[in-house]
Amino acid sequence: MRIMALRAFLHIACLLAPCLSMAAETAIAPSPPGWSQPANVGVAESAATRYHDSGAYLADLGAVDREAGDWLAAQAASVPKPALVLDIDETSLSNWDEEKANNYGYIRQGGCDSLPEGPCGFEAWEHLARAPALGPTLALFNRAKALGIAVFFITGRHDRVTEATRRNLIGAGYAGWSGLVMEPAGRSFASAADFKAPARAAIEARGYTILATVGDQRSDLTGGHAMRGFLLPNPFYFIP
């Protein structure tokens, strides 16, 4: 009789309050106490997609580019042969179509002929030469040119895709730049900075003053040979 009364009480309680909350209160605690899940890549993927699709990504990128442009405008007349260095991927051009198709995975080899579906091999994607400009960086590029500043691209893309990259930059609206420095195929660097900083030094050796280097990775900015560095947002991938 008591058991039946208890069951009846629980039934009524479930009608009055969500049983789910009761279940949550009695959830089994993880063991050992205090343990918690490490960062979850699935959660990070969703957050990165929301950041891109909400417009926050482009807004944040634009804020950095505008600050870089203001710096160029303030300094251009005060140095000999002023120059701006731009990275390419996720700085000047957007690889979003490839990143989305691969669910943020990096696939170097293989074709890229099923877009918007993946997989999409990155070298095949580079050869397609269809990455669009990131608008705020294209505006920075044009502002620099209007100020009489020479613009150089320094990229970790391998030199076997030089022609496709040149075609992609021009097709995306980047016209009138002064140099394109590609990473030599077959060479490897512990950090992209080990390649990019000496490349900036080589530009300086030609008499230019690099007012700014702009990129989406810290390795675009480290190693000196630029008066200032401007770091753009990129939660989609990391290059040491």
Ligand SMILES: [Mg+2]
């Ligand atoms: Mg980049």
